[in-house]
Amino acid sequence: MKIIRIHAIWCPACLVMQKSWNHLQELYKNIEFISYDYDMDEEDVQKYNPGMKLPVHIFIKDEKEVERFIGEKKEVDFIEMIRKWQ
Amino acid sequence: MKKIIPILILAFALFIPNCRAEEKIDLYLFYGDGCPHCAAEKEFLDGIKSKYSNLEIHLYETWNSTENNKLLTRVKNALGVQNAYVPFTVINGKGYTGYSENTAYQIEKQIENYDFSKEDIVLKVIADPTSYDVLHKKEESTSPKVEENRDEEKKEERKEADTTVVLPFIGKIDAKNFSIPIMATVIGLVDGFNPCAMWVLLFLISMLIGMKNRKRMWTLGLTFLISSAICYLLFMLSWLHVAKMVSSISLVQKVIAIVALMAGTINLIRYFKKEEDACDVVDDKKRKKIFTRIKKFTKEKNLILALLGIILLAFSVNLVELACSAGLPLLFTQILAMNPLTTFEYGFYIFMYIFFFLLDDIIVFSIAMFSLKVTGFSTKYSKYSHLIGGIIMLIIGILLIFKPEILMFNF
Numbered sequence: 001m002k003i004i005r006i007h008a009i010w011c012p013a014c015l016v017m018q019k020s021w022n023h024l025q026e027l028y029k030n031i032e033f034i035s036y037d038y039d040m041d042e043e044d045v046q047k048y049n050p051g052m053k054l055p056v057h058i059f060i061k062d063e064k065e066v067e068r069f070i071g072e073k074k075e076v077d078f079i080e081m082i083r084k085w086q
Numbered sequence: 087m088k089k090i091i092p093i094l095i096l097a098f099a100l101f102i103p104n105c106r107a108e109e110k111i112d113l114y115l116f117y118g119d120g121c122p123h124c125a126a127e128k129e130f131l132d133g134i135k136s137k138y139s140n141l142e143i144h145l146y147e148t149w150n151s152t153e154n155n156k157l158l159t160r161v162k163n164a165l166g167v168q169n170a171y172v173p174f175t176v177i178n179g180k181g182y183t184g185y186s187e188n189t190a191y192q193i194e195k196q197i198e199n200y201d202f203s204k205e206d207i208v209l210k211v212i213a214d215p216t217s218y219d220v221l222h223k224k225e226e227s228t229s230p231k232v233e234e235n236r237d238e239e240k241k242e243e244r245k246e247a248d249t250t251v252v253l254p255f256i257g258k259i260d261a262k263n264f265s266i267p268i269m270a271t272v273i274g275l276v277d278g279f280n281p282c283a284m285w286v287l288l289f290l291i292s293m294l295i296g297m298k299n300r301k302r303m304w305t306l307g308l309t310f311l312i313s314s315a316i317c318y319l320l321f322m323l324s325w326l327h328v329a330k331m332v333s334s335i336s337l338v339q340k341v342i343a344i345v346a347l348m349a350g351t352i353n354l355i356r357y358f359k360k361e362e363d364a365c366d367v368v369d370d371k372k373r374k375k376i377f378t379r380i381k382k383f384t385k386e387k388n389l390i391l392a393l394l395g396i397i398l399l400a401f402s403v404n405l406v407e408l409a410c411s412a413g414l415p416l417l418f419t420q421i422l423a424m425n426p427l428t429t430f431e432y433g434f435y436i437f438m439y440i441f442f443f444l445l446d447d448i449i450v451f452s453i454a455m456f457s458l459k460v461t462g463f464s465t466k467y468s469k470y471s472h473l474i475g476g477i478i479m480l481i482i483g484i485l486l487i488f489k490p491e492i493l494m495f496n497f
Binding site: 015016038 | 284285286288289292363364365366367373374377460461462463464465466
């Protein structure tokens with residue numbers, strides 16, 4: 001399973017979620033966490049069609065998108081989602 | 087015959103005061119419908135009518151009559167008075183703005199010492215209106231000393247109003263003196279959490295953090311914040327100037343009220359729409375253009391050029407983004423204009439508003455500069471700013487239409 005994050009340095013919601021993102025990486029070593037910057041990694045970002053709201057978190061299982069979080073979410077929401085799909 | 091002449095002269099001399107007593111004393115009152123101080127003055131004038139039988143009161147309603155409003159402006163121009171407030175009383179060639187016990191005392195004093203030989207200034211203006219389209223720069227109207235006296239008068243008038251309330255632990259406070267500062271704080275904070283221009287600051291901070299020179303980081307960042315404040319200050323001062331000129335015209339107030347109601351409704355819709363707590367991505371072209379400029383200015387070796395670039399950037403971003411949150415500063419300035427404050431007070435309250443507007447930016451910037459980490463406020467705060475801002479706008483809009491006098495805290 002992998003979680004792809006699309007964020008930006010100018011987005012307060014992304015900055016607020018940084019701590020949770022780091023913590024989740026420590027908690028789930030078996031999950032691949034990939035982070036793309038909306039402005040720096042334009043090419044990669046466009047593959048996931050992120051829309052006009054950030055941050056976007058995409059849950060991928062068996063190379064298929066199973067869930068997508070748009071906007072600011074709590075760490076507990078991520079844990080719940082990981083448990084559901086892992 | 088010789089004896090008769092002095093008797094006739096004496097009789098004539100004795101008769102003169104009686105004749106004068108029968109001459110009418112003209113008092114002109116310019117007022118606005120719904121203005122509580124105007125109503126109080128009208129009540130006072132009705133009361134003294136029986137005392138001074140020859141007193142003739144001329145009433146001019148100025149909020150609903152453009153013609154009367156123009157006359158008021160011209161009369162004030164003739165008297166060298168630089169404000170648009172009502173009530174405005176003209177008697178014995180003198181003009182009095184506002185109404186208080188002190189004004190009542192002054193009016194009675196003018197009635198008792200009425201100089202019948204003095205030219206009636208209002209009649210003079212009515213006879214030749216075009217001559218008074220511009221302010222007559224009398225020494226007294228423009229000299230700082232008289233302005234100072236007027237400021238003192240305004241302060242005195244406010245002292246007389248009994249609006250004190252007793253708060254636990256704090257003690258006695260005058261509610262009127264606190265209304266505008268509280269508004270400046272609340273509206274400024276709500277406006278500040280509107281995230282329109284925050285993304286530019288965050289990008290700038292992230293670029294500054296990459297620098298090795300701390301002094302330069304602080305200089306460029308503070309320049310951006312101060313320039314943003316100046317941009318806001320200029321906008322608010324310009325609107326204050328316009329609003330002070332037109333605040334007595336009820337139509338203008340109503341137009342602003344409608345704008346407030348519309349903006350308030352949009353804010354509430356945005357809150358209740360339950361959209362994701364997310365950052366809106368600004369149009370690609372615009373965002374990239376601003377990023378390129380920020381990168382260019384922060385990397386500029388010449389500090390003066392870098393500073394100039396940052397100032398230009400702050401002005402251009404804030405001017406464009408002002409449209410996004412102009413509703414709140416516009417309303418706050420309108421409320422200020424409706425209150426006859428001193429020049430210092432106007433400046434102080436605008437400064438206070440801008441300080442609270444920039445408070446979140448100052449916090450984010452300071453944290454970043456000390457910790458070298460970019461932080462942001464949760465988008466929940468901006469969501470709540472839509473709710474609180476929307477409610478404030480609706481309340482002010484409704485008050486501007488139905489009860490504008492409530493917003494005249496100090497009048």
